[in-house]
Amino acid sequence: MRRTRRVLVIDDDRLLCELVRTTFELEGYEVDTAYDVIEAERVLVESRPDAILLDIGLPGIDGIFYLERLRETPQTSKIPIVAISGSDEAGRSARGAGAQAFLRKPFSPLELITLVTPLVKENGFGELGPSDVVDVADLNRLIEIGRRQHQLLHEAYAQTVAVLASALESRDFGTSRHSRRVTSYATRLTLEVAPGLLDDPSLEWGFLLHDVGKIGIPDGILLKPGRLTTSERRRMQEHAELGERLLAHVPLLNQEGARVIRSHHERWDGNGYPDRLSEESIPLGARIFAVVDSLDAMTDQRPYRAPVSWEVAAEEIRRCRGSHFDPDVVDGFEACEPDLYRLHLEELAA
Ligand SMILES: [Fe+2]
Structure with missing residues (x-):
């Protein structure tokens, strides 16, 4: 039987968690949310997500440290992690610490889905067809171009x-x-x-x-x-x-x-x-x-x-x-x- 794709979102911003949940549920994913690391650990004991969205600015813990821990722990070491943060510098650190991708806040539902879907597929979920193979770096660049254009217009x-x-x-x-x-x-x-x-x-x-x-x-x-x-x-x-x-x-x-x-x-x-x-x-x-x-x-x-x-x-x-x-x-x-x-x-x- 076909298993439902699953995403874990770890972010203390409850509103953002809800937005992400709605977006993924519309795409047929199951979504777990955790507002802190303790909740995240509890969810990870009970289920294995196909991707983790991790806010690097979690209160009370160094997000990069937690990311490294997820990478080192055998149960989570292979799960793609998308770091989310409002800062490019935090994004670079997260990539250095083993995150597969970085999504800068604020992001649109489309950016979220286009970034996470190929990662879930690459992680062994679903059959990969030639048209499904998307280079995450290219995708990030395209998203960045779109974002800058929008930002310029908005600023003007x-x-x-x-x-x-x-x-x-x-x-x-x-x-x-x-x-x-x-x-x-x-x-x-x-x-x-x-x-x-x-x-x-x-x-x-x-x-x-x-x-x-x-x-x-x-x-x-x-x-x-x-x-x-x-x-x-x-x-x-x-x-x-x-x-x-x-x-x-x-x-x-x-x-x-x-x-x-x-x-x-x-x-x-x-x-x-x-x-x-x-x-x-x-x-x-x-x-x-x-x-x-x-x-x-x-x-x-x-x-x-x-x-x-x-x-x-x-x-x-x-x-x-x-x-x-x-x-x-x-x-x-x-x-x-x-x-x-x-x-x-x-x-x-x-
Ligand atoms: Fe007035």
Whole structure:
């Protein structure tokens, strides 16, 4: 009877393990996951995988050391190992320590399958036909070319957007760092609350360009040092709608990113603007962004007031749970607050 191909994934990133599992299961593999070395050892006692995907950056153990151990242990010495890491240098060390291949994070499902399948076949699984023989080095090169092209295009686009964001802000607060900071906070918080949203590339642009509509607000209002009158405030509030309209014809932005731009001043209790949306009728990206925008507004030095401490700002976010902010997003904020604080400190030091 034909045996099912089997892969063991060893990575402490649970989300990545799930992505890898889904990818391989669609290809008919059985997948074991292990979040640490102890679990991996337990799985290896019970079954013999046809390939192992090993994160080199496992916490608490030197990944290269563990790789060498797998190579030296008779039960695992012949199993192909694909090292995974975000660093090329770790990849080179892994190849030196006996990994058959290296996959750099982030990778696509297609890269994963095209890299692992020939290794499983070479490992004696299935009949090798002439068209199945793929040189892993060639394949890696092709993948690398594709990745670089994609990256170049992405960087060119990102630079254009960043220049636009910083041009906008030099007119506003005299700083170009607010957009960058809120984008990094918002991306981290999205990962906590709704990681699937990050698949939409427009989201990050929406974060970066959330206030693009301020380009249409007169200096007399935008730069006014004192309190705005009611009509000036209304005019200022138009920036949300105006921003969305400005970018309506840019296809790459015209999804969740555009919704962030329009709805980032909506409030959970329905007292926001421009549409007075409430609760889940507010796009999730905008609900996430509202929290980090307030956080940064409070902790950043503005011409008209001094910043408050991180603790005071975080307390204010918690206080507004269920009124200004989505309760689930505030819970997510609490869960990843140490990471957000680390980003805050990095920005201060930059
Ligand atoms: Fe805004």
